[in-house]
Amino acid sequence: PAQRRSLGMRFIPEERLGRGAVPGMSLAMNGLLTGHDSGLSKRGFINHRKVREFSRRCIEQFNVKCGGVDAEAKSLSGGNVQKFIVGRELLLKPEVLVVSQPTWGVDVGAASFIRQTLIDLRDEGVAILVVSEELDELFEICDRIAVIHEGHLSEAKPSRETNLEEIGLLMGGMGSAATDITEQAA
Structure with a gap:
């Protein structure tokens, strides 16, 4: 994963809780999971202020409905966990994004938001590999x-x-x- 991230590649897994986010950890600490190589920590020391700021930006920019950066990932709906994970990866400015089942199990509003976000990213020149069983989604995004x-x-x-x-x-x-x-x- 570290080598992949150093090449500008990011991954949004199908399994949100467990692979995309740790259920019992705060959103702030979940923000650190893949962002530790982007100035959130240095030489193994976590900059908690930057981690909280990064997670707060993710929550605000991706309209994640939650109790703030201290909320545990498991307390969020599936759509809000997915928006947080998508936001976390996109705020890290990927050059290549691999996303599996981007809107699986999320409500219509979250699905629409996630699809549009991926389309915007595609239009900005980011290479996106979408793995999905939703054919309409593939035709819309790809x-x-x-x-x-x-x-x-x-x-x-x-x-x-x-x-x-x-x-x-x-x-x-x-x-x-x-x-x-x-x-x-x-």
Whole structure:
């Protein structure tokens, strides 16, 4: 993870509590999880003022409804935890963002906000890899769409040049030739 972050890469996991945030920790300390390499700590010493300021900015800019930076992550709704995690990663100015199931299980308002945030980031030139089961979401956010089916990766197709039916066929293993990614990984 440290090497990935040093290259400007950030990750928003599907599993919010446990992988994206520690349930029993405050939002301030959860802000530090991936931001420790951005001036929030130095030589192993945490700058608590900067950590709280960073988390406060995340809460304000991403409209996270909570009891403040001291609130535990587990006290937030799924949508607010997701907005906090998205905010935490985006405030760190990624060059590449990998996001898994960005709006899974969140309310309509949070989903709309997260999608628009990703679209804005994409339009600013950040490379975003979205992993999602929500096809409408993929068509809205992504420039190109590829499908993995039984270890085979389809050709990435421009989202404006494909449709739900074609993607559905690829998901079912019926479509254009694909690269076997299981052999490449071995």
